[in-house]
Amino acid sequence: MKNRLEKIRKQHGITQEELAQKLEVSRQTIGSLENGRYNPSILLAFKISKFFNVSIEEIFIYEESSENENF
Template sequence: MKTRIQEFRKANKISQAELADAVEVTRQTIISLEKGRYNASLELAHKIAHFFGKTIEEIFLFEE
């Protein structure tokens, strides 16, 4: 699964650490999400989408 986390984070001038603190995960988790090495739980996906004021589908790109 691809994500647009990095794109939204940079557009809002938010650091990985700031996003991690806001959604209550480690910076390493954000790095892994951005690189596609980790798939977010539904709860985490919801927190990230809510943080950016977007839908889960706008942040996380599901591929067949």
């Protein structure tokens, strides 16, 4: 899953550490999300969208892979 988390975070002028503290996660979690190494739980996705006051879809971009085409 791709995301715009880093761009949105920087537009708001906050660091990974500050965002991590607000969301009660580690800075490493924020870094992993921004680099696409980790997909958030639904709870964390909601917390992030609420913090930035945008929809989940504005931050996280779901792309179907060919494996999921049968669903």
